[in-house]
Amino acid sequence: MPVEIEPDDFDRLVESALDELPDEIAALVSNVVVQVEADAPAADPDLLGIYDGVALTDRAANHSGMLPDRILVFRRNLVEMCDSLDELRDEVRITVVHEIAHHFGIGEERLHALGLG
Template structure:
């Protein structure tokens, strides 16, 4: 799957976000990137399928709207393509990853996502 097809699959996954969740999302933007680059001090072998960067809705206060940048959700193409063997698997994994990272936007912790089967 090339970059353009991957980006289209991410857009399809975003379109599948339930309307109730879409209407509750606030100031969040989706991106794609080839791969996650671990930060200084992180394990250099860290592999991520997606990454949420921002302030979860549950932690926002009145100060937050004063010039805050949008939250970022990045979906990483190469690791997803490496674990999937078909286009259908890629689309399924992208959808799971989008929902997983969006759950962080709503303040759902990693442990709870694993309990719910979205880990």
């Protein structure tokens, strides 16, 4: 049974996940916007989140002046996979950390090895 949560309360879970990042990691996140979308894209409807941008490890020296990268968190998929608010809070945190890891150039294989995939 999916968790029932208001969109604003879900947004606060995402904000909390960002606030829980260690200061030394948060300070390195550069030019990234985190947004919540109700649904994943039709092309990949099972996604929980996605990093849309150029990883720090792949940026050219002249990357400045570009639009911010985006991390999208897909509310409906996360809510539907969780049976409790505590489980949802954990899954949101894992999803946010997973997508931020992509910002740092960490790939899926390594994330799975770390238990974040």
